[in-house]
Amino acid sequence: MVDAHRTFVIIGGGLAGAKAAETLRAEGFSGRVILIGDERDHPYERPPLSKGYLLGKDERESVFVHETAWYAGADIELHLGQVVTSIDRAGRSVQLGDNTVVHYDKLLLATGAEPRRLDIPGTELAGVHHLRRLAHSERLRGVLSALGRDNGHLVIAGAGWIGLEIAAAAREYGAEVTVVAPSATPLHHVVGPEVGQIFTDLHAEHGVRFHFGARLTEITGQDGLVLAVRTDDGEEHPAHDVLAAIGAAPRTSLAEAAGLDMADRSQGGGVVVDASLRTSDPDIYAAGDIASVHHPLFGGRLRVEHWANALNSGPAAAKAMLGQDVTYDRVPYFFSDQYDLGLEYSGWAPPGSYDQVVIRGDAGKREFIAFWLKDHRVLAGMNVNVWDVTEDIQKLIKAARPVDADALGDPSVPLDSLF
Template sequence: MVDANRTFVIVGGGLAGAKAAETLRAEGFTGRVILIGDERDHPYERPPLSKGYLSGKQERDGVFVHETPWYAGADIELHLGQTVTSLDRHARSVQLGDNTVVHYDKLLLATGAEPRRLDIPGTGLAGVHHLRRLAHADRLRGVLAALGRDNGHLVIAGGGWIGLEVAAAARGYGAEVTVVEPSATPLHHVIGPELGQIFTDLHTAHGVRFHFGARLTEITGQDGLVLAARTDTGEEHPAHDVLAAIGAAPRTALAEAAGLEMAGREHGGGVAVDLSLRTSDPHIYAAGDIASLEHPLFGTRLRVEHWANALNSGPAAARAMLGQDVTYDRVPYFFSDQYDLGLEYSGWAPPGSYDQVVIRGDAGKREFIAFWLKDRRVLAGMNVNVWDVTDSIQQLIRSRRETDPEALSDPSVPLESLL
């Protein structure tokens, strides 16, 4: 029997929100749990959108966090296809797009992120795409299959994780692919130039063409269809479709309008939270892509957009909402699959934060672990086609101890011995 005297509201129908709702029930919360999402689909996981589902290796039903009947069985009240238009902190209520007002005792904001848009002429053409939502993946999957059948061309703006994963999926269908990237290598802002060339070589070997040091300036078309993409270096690339993969921005408008404390741009923006994921309002928490916390391991405020953060921060916030003692200090983690290359990355080491990169294994064969070090301390590690080492890598990061780079690079030295 649900106790109507206590109501916890979750705004955001993604993985973080769904796992928070699941955790509330698992931890014994008997009050009302209201989950509000602006998509009509039930909560789903996003990695398949650029990996298994997009490539045709995974069925659509496999992306959902829970089977549909689970929500009713767990007494989760769903409001799907609904936008929250305002948050009244004093009244402890949110107003929906249909003017329904929902009151809360505790509120979790898990509104996620949205793809950044290309601010150039031609983005209104029918063949210009983004990839963030399941509906985007539904459409893009059909587009890639058609491009493959017709020997069509896809131009991708951005050589980050989404751009490269879509490139791999597109080549799997047989489409021609050109990636336009402003930096000198793909993934420059995540793994730096030392490792970027490995991904250049990987994709080039599979037929992807790169145009580095350039940005798109215009998408040209006729009768509403894409014909070509032009760059600021004067190149014109033939294209039937264009994917904008230039990053994502946290969806913080609701939190900002309510006057919650925000993180600075230098830290990636987002809603400022403490280590229990509580915002500047003691009745409001934030999780997933929008949450920015002062991470004790790295000594800076971090906002992490990856799957593992949504998976783990939603439950952590739910426990904190229940009054449990929560310290959310997980090592950032993500994974990627491209062709026959699989990888896991743990930590945080953007260019400028490290002074050495150590390779353990054979980078030429794409079977190795890369470590990013600062003052001989491991900040991050990426295992490529090497498995069952994530726990050891994360322990090295957490230990903060000085590590001998030679021993770190030697595969005959067990990682556990360096802890």
């Protein structure tokens, strides 16, 4: 039986919020657990939206974190399709869009991120898309199928993970694809130019056209439909549909309005939290995409938007809310699938943070591990079509000790001998 004397409220109906609710019950919390989400769907995982579900390989039910009946069985009170309009820190309550007031003893913010919008003429046309929610993926499935059937053309603004995964999906459907990006290679802000070229070659081999060093300036159309896009270097590309994949912004408006401490934009923005994911208010915690955590390995604050962070930070925050001793210092991790290439990336090494890239294996065959080093210390590693090495890569990162670059790049030297 639920003890109504204590109430923990979770704002955010994504993976982080759902796993936090699950953890509260698993750890024996007997009070009320209220989960508030602004989507009408039950909490779901986002990677399938640009991978298996988008390609029609995964069933819709497979994306959900729990079966629908689980929430009632675990005494989780769901408020779906509800927007939280404000947080009253003094009164320890939140107000919903229908003016309902919900009181809390502890509050978890897991509001996620939202896609950045193109601020150019023509975005009101039918055929301009984003991908963040299940409904977006469902719409895009139909779009890609139609483009493939009719030899249609998709222009993607942005060459990050989402842009590349959708480019791969679109080509599998048979659509024509052009990717426009301001950088010189894909994934520039994550893997740098050295490894980015590998992704250029991969997609070019599958028929994707790249237009680097440019940004969209206008989407042109007729009768409300997309006809073409123009770029800031004077080029024009035919298009039937346009996808904006220019990144995501943390949904921090609630936290900001409540006066919580925020991280500087140079540190990725987000809500400042301590090692236990507690904000500047001792009764409010943050997890997932919005949480800015100081990471001892990388010497600064990190805000990580990927699946593994939501999966792990939600439970960590839940345990901290229960008074357990929590230190959230997991090595960032994410994965991607594009055509027949699968990869896992661990660590954090944006351009400018490393001084050397070491390749272990055969990059030409796309079976390799890339390591990013600074002063001979491994900052990040990415295994491409090489499996069961993530644990070793993360141990190298955590060791934070100099390694011999020649040995690191030699496949005959076991990784576990380099810790």
